[in-house]
Amino acid sequence: MKADPRQTHVALEFKHPTSFITCRFDPKGRFVFGSAHDRSVIRWELPTGAKTTLAAHDSWVGDLAFSRDGETLVTAGYDDTLMWWPVAAEAPQPARKVTAHEGWIRALAVSPDGELLASAGNDRVVKLWRMADGSFVRALEGHESHVYSLLFHPSGQSLLSGELKGTIHQWDAATGKRERSFDAKKLYTNTYAVDLGGAWSLALSPDGKHLTASGLHKTTNPLGWEHEPLILKFDWESAKLLSTHGLAKNERGLFPRARFHPDGFLIGGSNAAGFGAGAHLFFWNAEELPFHSFKMRETFFEFDLHPDGLQVAIAHQAMDPRAGSKEGMIRIVRMSAKL
Amino acid sequence: MMDADGCGSAEHRIARRQFLGSLALGAGAAASGLGGLGWFTRPAMARHFARDQKRMIVFNLQGGLSQLESWDPKPGTDGGGPFRAIRTSVPGIHISELLPHTARQMHHLALLRSLNTKDNSHNTGPVLMATGRQPTPAASYPHIGAVVAKAFDSEDRSLPGHVRIQSGGGGRNLDAAYLGPRYASIGVTGKPPGDANPPPDLTDESARLRDDFRCRLNRRFLAGRDTAETDAYVQSYEMAKELVRQREIFDVTKESEKDQKRYGQHAFGRHCLLARRLLEAGVTFAQITHGEYDTHVLNFSVLLQMLGEFDGPFATFVSDLADRGMLDSTLVVVLSEFGRTPTLNAVGGREHQAGAWSICLGGASIVRGAVVGKTNERGSRVVEREADAGQLFHTYLRALGLRSSGHFTVGGRKMPMADPALEPIQELLA
Secondary structure (H helix, E strand, C coil), X not given: CCCCHHHEEEEEEEEECCCEEEEEXXXXXXEEEEEECCCCEEEEECCCCCEEEECCCCCCEEEEEECCCCCEXXXXXXXXXXXXXXXXXXXXXXXXXXXXXXXXXXXXXXXXXXXXXXXXXXXXXXXXXXXXXXXXXXEECCCCCCEEEEEECXXXXXXXXXECCCEEEEEXXXXXCEEEEEECHHHXXXXXXXXXXXXXXXXXXXXXXXXXXXXXXXXXXXXXXXXXXXXXXXXXXXXXXXXXXXXXXXXXXXXCCEEECCCCCEEXXXXXXXXXXXXXXXXXCCCXXXXXXXXXXXXXXXXXXXXXXXXXXXXXXXXXXXXXXXXXXXXXXXXXXXX | CCCCCCCCCHHHCCCCCCCHHHHXXXXXXXXXXXXXXXXXXCHHHHHHHHHHCCEEEEEEECCCCCHHHCCCCCCCCCCCCCCCEEECCCCCCEEECCCHHHHCCHHHEEEEEEECCCCCCCCCHHHHHHHCCCCECCECCCCHHHHHHHHCCCCCCCCCCEEEECCXXXXXXXXXXXXXXXXXXXXXXXXXXXXXXXXXXXXXXXXXXXXXXXXXXHHHHHCCCCCHHHHHHHHHHHHHHHHHHCHHHHCHHHCCHHHHHXXXXXXXXXXXXXXXXXXXXXXXXXXXXXXXXXXXXXXXHHHHHHHHHHHHHHHHHHHHHHHCCCHHHEEEEEECCCEEEEEECCCCCEEEECCCEEEEEEECCECCCCEECEECCCCCCEEECCECHHXXXXXXXXXXXXXXXCEEEECCEEEECCCCCCCCCHHHEC
């Protein structure tokens, strides 16, 4: 079935007492995982909603990644630690723990052949590990600020990493050498001595021609939420900025994540400014402004696309009861007509 | 040479130690009347007097520091955030992992975890914390720096008693209220005051003659007048002369390269090192303002930066004061204008919360390693030993050896040093 963003509707909701940070579908599409503020990772079976808790980290889990066969989950903690878990076990326990970084681990990526796991975070170092046994391969050094995002090129030859100050480095995955950089400094600001912004997420178009980096810009009052969301679109060959995607004028917010649908349209999410103003999924084609949006009352930072290309999982925050649910929630919306 | 004592005329001797006899708690306080140690040329002598002189430093973490990411962590609770609580040098006390260096100095410090200041406004919250009293349209009150500067003023003080160290330039501020301009803060940046070097063609003799002439004109003008405006002019001129004469005291680059490296090559590090330099030289009160802690957006990422910058230099400062024997005579306070909510907003920020928050203080007569007060599981409400800004103000004065129920006599009127309806937080006082 072909996805139709204009038909997006809520399909399932899985509640939890605390907010969620991020969420991912496993590659086989059997489960959705969400990392929660209570430091656990929650697994829900689809579509039954059978709930299992994975508890081992000593802080929030910032990202989740899977082995290519879909049998192993890796969790990246703000406690410096990577953990390997069996995806489908009845009562999962970590099969491996690796103290991988100094400080938060913010991002993970798995190479297309499934051999390598990349991790990065606040220590500014990108590290490569063997997915199968967790052994260290090499460190890629050169970032000047916290690393927010990682992406393997589908060829497997290159790894991209985006940082707080807006630089995106492209590394040779085999040698660890830096090949080139993309300038995404539009997504970074330093106002009132606060570094804010960054390349929050990276995505490559299905045809391989465009790289996007998402975040914010136009920061007049960084801590007063006075900034606008922005997605930069680069030409892959030349690394030049081609165009941008955003919202109508004066819409404030941040795009923590944007990713391409296999059909070529781009999906991004942003929380609306103002207490209780809610949040949206946005959908763009080539134009600057979205062709469709889907509004929700509860806010979120992260979402993920199901392997079927129809379902989107959204990691909602618990909110002040005056503004919405005080529970956290993984909500699954479906980009097709209601059954 | 220019005369270090200014004109030497009586009109410059304003509001001298009239209060000390009624305020000081003991002989130590009388000794604390010593000021202006900058003129000591022998370091050992300066160190000797520096140890005895009472001083205060405030680290103002501007914007409303989250107590949950600093002094009162609640790891694992709803809204407690991602950071862990770490052990400190005092068994049983844990603070946020964002403050690892400070944690190692905890045996010099104390925590008050039960502040309810009832004011979460950026306009009035800082004033309340600085004055210990809620401002009213009819009255404004002197900031703690002005009160401390006046309480420890002396005839021979040759440096400003009330200094604000800031990035945004110098100048005088209007924070002494009825205590008068002599106790208003002067802003310094870590560089010598602007235009501090006399013109090269101005000889010492020419400068002296010019100053004598200015003083004669002053005396004639002031005959029969004694207004605040003329006081302000005279005090500003005398202070400017002293700043020029002792300009190197304000130049942090005169400190050793090793110390400059220890404190860090950024503004806050330089400000902390300058504060150490000024306190050693005899300045009574210094305040350093740091950061942007008004974290309505991305609270955790911003505090990683802000407290990451604060932690090292602050801990170095506390350690240096202890090593130099100055901590027993120096009150150290880390405050803000309010705390922040456990509930996170839609953009990962925390909102203002004045009803339950914390400060850190130490040195002088503060009990080392004390934790006073308690909040509930989430940190949204005080559940034990609630305290407010007025009680803190009393506590500061008592920690410095002053009777906080005392008063200043200003223009013949008795003005209470602190809110007379309140008392110090005894649990914090040795």
